[in-house]
Amino acid sequence: MVKTFHDVNRPAPSEPAADPAIRTFHDQAPKPAAPAAAGPAAMFPAGATSTTPAAPQGTAPAAAAAQAAAAVQTFHHLPAREAAPRPVPPRVLFADRAVTAEAIDAQWREATRAALADCDCADFTPDDPTLQRIRMMAAEIRFDDAVYQTRYASDVAETLRQLQDELARKIGDGAIGRLQAASRRMLEIVRGIDLDALDSHSVSGRLADWWKGRDARRAALRAEFEAAGGAIEREIAGTRADLAALGQRLAEFGTLYARNETVFELLTVHLAAAHLRLRQTEAELPARRAALAGVTDPFARQAVDALEDAAAQWRRKLDNLRLLRHTTLLTLPQLRLTQRNLHATLNRFGDMIDVLLPAWKQQFITALALPESDDGSLFDRLVEIQASLRKPMEELFK
Template sequence: MKSSIATRPGNSLVTLDEGELRKLGLTAADLAEISQVAMRIQPENPLTVSEFGRDVGEHTSRYADSLLDQVRNRDLDVAGEKLSAVVHVAKRMNLGVLSDKRSRLPIVGPLVDRIRLRSGRIVGEFDSTRQQIDSLVREVEATQSGIRERNAGLEDMHVGVREEHRLLGIHVAAGKMRLAEVRAQLVQLREGGQGDIQAAHEVADLETVATNLEKRINDLMVLQHSALQSLPMIRLIQSNNQMLADKFHTVREITVPAWKRQFMLKLTLNEQRNAVELADTIDNTTNDLLKRNAALLHRNSVETAKANQRLVIDVDTLREVQTTLIKSVEDVIRIHHEGIQSFRQAEAQIESMRSDLQAKLSRTPAAGTVSYQEAA
């Protein structure tokens, strides 16, 4: 089945079938508009060919540039950075801090200091962290609102691109229809103007128009296909935006409150754990103290009993003292005896030396010498 347009170059009737219309995204209802657009192309005026469909192409290019701006827009990166900041703040919360106050309890005081949870400081840190998270969540909400607004703009863009796709199809169909008319006119001119110089010039001019028109039709077909490609791109960006907006909603409504609840549960569980650890430590310390005191009592009692039953002076001490005393007396007597014997021996030796000296000095001297006694 074919749909025809009442435009006749000479006696020929140019028609477009419905299959070709569907390829261009058109229907039979668009035939009247196609006919009107086709009438803008005047074969005798080459300027109408070069400008054919240019306004629609420029409009489509602007949509494409806007779409690329949406793809390159950094708001999504900023939103991701804010979401990462929320996670970083949550991870930074310190649940293991201890009390700055020192316990004055003896023995177990240092244990209490090491185990006690700094509840006041943790609550303060939690409040500060909660404020940071709330502030970041508010920024995420603003980004979320911006994403939703952008999706609404993308929806308008989608409608506009679809219309541009249709208009480009109408121009392509009109151009093809007009091109067919020009080619039919060329056939008539060639058949009826053989040998006519004027007819030859008309054929050459009309061939140039046909070539340029075919090139323009091809350009418009490329633009139409580009517009067709933009439609799924817009839907994909909208889908990504919607998923990101839903993710931010989940973070704000579910994740952050869950963090806060789990933090409070963690605080309570830490307090319970530390209380149990402190109780066990105290019990262990008590048992250890009892055992050490019992051992000390036994040792002191035994040593006290032994000290109480002991003589003022041990017999062994008296025996040792007496032995030493007797030995001292004996040694003194022995030394005296040895001294007397030594004196007697010395006296005898001195007497012998004296006699010997006397004898030597009293010997008869030689002639001319004087004895020691005479000299004396």
């Protein structure tokens, strides 16, 4: 027997009475008992009509039950719902998009290279980033803006002017001229040493031989040599500052060359971009002019006239950019030639003060210190030493 909460005993009378305002499940009326299981006929009261068709007499009980079950509608007859789409996981933006060389299509590459050839820039081979920069610059050009057209590439032209001025200052400051002047003075000092007193075949040599003795002649020559050496040392000391400045300038010429290359590339990019934009506008102008047939709007005609005038101004701008680019191109070998000449001058001067003059002094002193040598052989030896120094010093001025 199944017991429900209706069979729970009420509280005993001895327990305190509950508050009448509080209702519990004990105060609820008992629910009627569920009807016993019955067939389909018992589910309808007497006199009610069932929606289930009555089984014909003589039908088997199993067939009648199947017919009754078929009349019952359930959720199984409904069509199945489609499965919800699976969420797509997030991915990196532009992950399937190339942003380097592949982003530039072949048609644009060919158009840009053709533009470079048309504007006399065939000597420039652009890489993919440069092609992309030309493309972006051409798209950003405000073609009919007079102020924009005037200022176009003006910063690049100013950079070129500053570079030319800096190059002129570095070449024309006179440091190389001061080095050459000091070298000439040192050469005159070396030539001023009189060796004829040791030549027995010369008049001065015979007079010195009659008037002075052998030791006196050599002592006078040694004193003259020491005075010449002191004068040469003072000349060398005066060139130290110029040598240091020229050494620094030699490194700066490499920087100037790199800057000039950058200016050359920038001018090429500006020239190619403007040429592309001009060619595009010139291709559109005939159609825009033909579209004015029968148009009485003066502003429409003025717009086309202004566009044609802007095209003429851009052609003039392109001519100026070509001239600037050619100037930059000529500056490149000039920088290399100046750098090479400066390098050669510094090397020759450094060889003279670091190698030739110390060797000359040592050989001269050694020749004068040989007691067993006669004046004739000493004279020949000193003449040879002098010639070994004069020849490279004279080459310094070529």
